[in-house]
Amino acid sequence: MASSFFLVSLLAIMVIGAASASNMNNHFDITWGDGRGKILNNNELLTLSLDKASGSGFKSKNEYLFGKIDMQLKLVAGNSAGTVTAYYLSSQGATWDEIDFEFLGNLSGDPYTVHTNVFSQGKGNREQQFHLWFDPTADFHTYSILWKPQRIIFSVDSIPIREFKNSESIGVPFPKNQPMRIYSSLWNADDWATRGGLIKTDWTHAPFTASYRNFNADACVVTSGGSSCGSTSNSVSGSNNNKAWLSQELDSTSQERMRWVQKNYMIYNYCTDTKRFPQGLPKECTLS
Numbered sequence: 001m002a003s004s005f006f007l008v009s010l011l012a013i014m015v016i017g018a019a020s021a022s023n024m025n026n027h028f029d030i031t032w033g034d035g036r037g038k039i040l041n042n043n044e045l046l047t048l049s050l051d052k053a054s055g056s057g058f059k060s061k062n063e064y065l066f067g068k069i070d071m072q073l074k075l076v077a078g079n080s081a082g083t084v085t086a087y088y089l090s091s092q093g094a095t096w097d098e099i100d101f102e103f104l105g106n107l108s109g110d111p112y113t114v115h116t117n118v119f120s121q122g123k124g125n126r127e128q129q130f131h132l133w134f135d136p137t138a139d140f141h142t143y144s145i146l147w148k149p150q151r152i153i154f155s156v157d158s159i160p161i162r163e164f165k166n167s168e169s170i171g172v173p174f175p176k177n178q179p180m181r182i183y184s185s186l187w188n189a190d191d192w193a194t195r196g197g198l199i200k201t202d203w204t205h206a207p208f209t210a211s212y213r214n215f216n217a218d219a220c221v222v223t224s225g226g227s228s229c230g231s232t233s234n235s236v237s238g239s240n241n242n243k244a245w246l247s248q249e250l251d252s253t254s255q256e257r258m259r260w261v262q263k264n265y266m267i268y269n270y271c272t273d274t275k276r277f278p279q280g281l282p283k284e285c286t287l288s
């Protein structure tokens, strides 16, 4: 049949140039905020800002299905109470998956809250919150999401703070079938963010600004009909195998560090909130 000559491969392979290491313009689109989101400094820096009229946000051009996704963020400095910087992965639709970092601002000198959550098939309620062991507004720090079929690991400056394991074996859905984009936004949430909404955003300090740079994704990029895994950059050391992240697990040093963070900096864990779950803690909480 002639049609066999016309077999068309839908596999579109996306080759990501090594030169695009941290070219924010190649990887992200500013999606809202009417000019409050900007890509600057030769495309190396992305900034979001918030004033009384509006916040702003961006999303990734690519969709990913698994990967190790790193971004350096410098959060809103000074009196950032009431502001929220959300940085997350999300799929679309009513039964979406989502992996969240949210940074809740605070009064000058008071600690930011780093809020984390994992949604699978539209259901979240898996919050863990932390303070940080440094001032996240003084410098850039690296926030990473490692997303694999077996586990999700949230890290800060390569120190794991949270691991969410695949518990499908006991009937807990895990995000693994829906490609996700990276999203970020800076907005005003003073109705709840800081001490339950008691502290209002002080607009005399506006505009508030959060900055992003050195994005790196060792990830599988999904395109129409296919997926290809690679890195957005040749790492400076050059020694990283492109797929090293796929086999990455927490070694004993990392586990020890995670325990240190959880012991000293965790301020909320849904898995210990028996008041919230009077019928019993969520199933995945029984697996430690």
Ligand SMILES: *[C@@H]1O[C@H](CO)[C@@H](O)[C@H](O)[C@H]1NC(C)=O
Residues within 6 Å of the ligand: 104, 105, 106, 107, 110, 111, 112, 113, 193, 194, 195, 196, 267
């Ligand atoms: C703000 O600072 C207070 C006082 O240290 C702390 O209890 C709280 O967790 C911090 N974060 C937020 C978002 O209110």
